[in-house]
Amino acid sequence: MAVRVSATSIVDAVANDLRARILQGGLSTKISLTETETATTYDVARPTAKAAIEKLVAEGLLVRGAHKTARVAELGPDSVRDIYLARAYLESEVLRRLASVRAVPAGAVRANLDIAAVSGGSAMDVVEPDMRFHTCLIDAVGSERISKIYRSLVGEVRLCMTRVQSLNLLDTGLIQAEHQRILELLADGDGQAAALLLDEHLGRARERLVEAIGGTAGPEARLPSSLIPL
Structure with a gap:
């Protein structure tokens, strides 16, 4: 070849x-x-x-x-949880810092619009703009080293995201809606709320994937989105 x-x-x-x-x-x-x-x-x-x-x-x-x-690499439940833990630590702090100056990265906005555009299509089409959304948030801090650390995780993160989407574990509309709310919270300067929503967003994907590969899912797998009235 x-x-x-x-x-x-x-x-x-x-x-x-x-x-x-x-x-x-x-x-x-x-x-x-x-x-x-x-x-x-x-x-x-x-x-x-x-x-x-x-x-x-x-x-x-x-x-x-x-x-x-x-x-x-064959990702087991422990590996999946560790990958998502590393993501959560980095991304949550990034959201707090962006919110402190009410920064809403234009690249993340465009990526989320691209996710909305593929809604109803193949779940796999969401992987690239989803990855781009989160990477744009990281890069917006302007730290070469933070971006480098995050990119050291990108291969494994994308592998997890590919598994999540290939198994249809998350609704594309919900992904887009939670991303949009995170962007709104950044604009409002509410970093803590943005970080909490991110934890919920990642936790749902993490535990549903853990369950799909043979592990025991935590309660986050079945938590409804905070965007959906109970």
């Missing part, structure tokens, strides 16, 4: 294609990836294949096994 290379490096091109296949479900946890097989598949040198695999191992999308083989 030849990979087209433009401005990106060959290593990045191979890694990007492997990443897309993983996130789209084209590679399962049962398939092993050796450097030799990857080099043959993409018609590249073995060191190039090795570097591409190591890039995805660093992102948490692949895990190394014996004899230099790699497999798609």
Whole structure:
């Protein structure tokens, strides 16, 4: 399989294609990836294949096994909860800081409009704008290091989001509505309320995914949205 290379490096091109296949479900946890097989598949040198695999191992999308083989990371309940915990710590504090200056990132607004536009379509279409919404909030703080820390989680976060959407665990309309309310709370300067809504938003996704992969869901899985009158 030849990979087209433009401005990106060959290593990045191979890694990007492997990443897309993983996130789209084209590679399962049962398939092993050796450097030799990857080099043959993409018609590249073995060191190039090795570097591409190591890039995805660093992102948490692949895990190394014996004899230099790699497999798609299999997320268990504990891993899912840990990924969402890391997200919540970073994103909650970011919301408080943005609210303190009533900052509403334009990129997050556009991303949420894109989510509204795909409502009623494929649940998988929500993954990209959803990821963009949360990343825009992080980047709006203007801290290179905070953005770098968040991006170290992006591969695993996106893997979780892909699983959530592929299993239809969340309603697209609810995702968009809660995002919109978070933006409104930022504009109002209410960081605490924004952070609480984010915890509810992430907690529902987290516990429903935990249940879907064989774990015992916490009460957050069945909590109604605070946007919906009881």
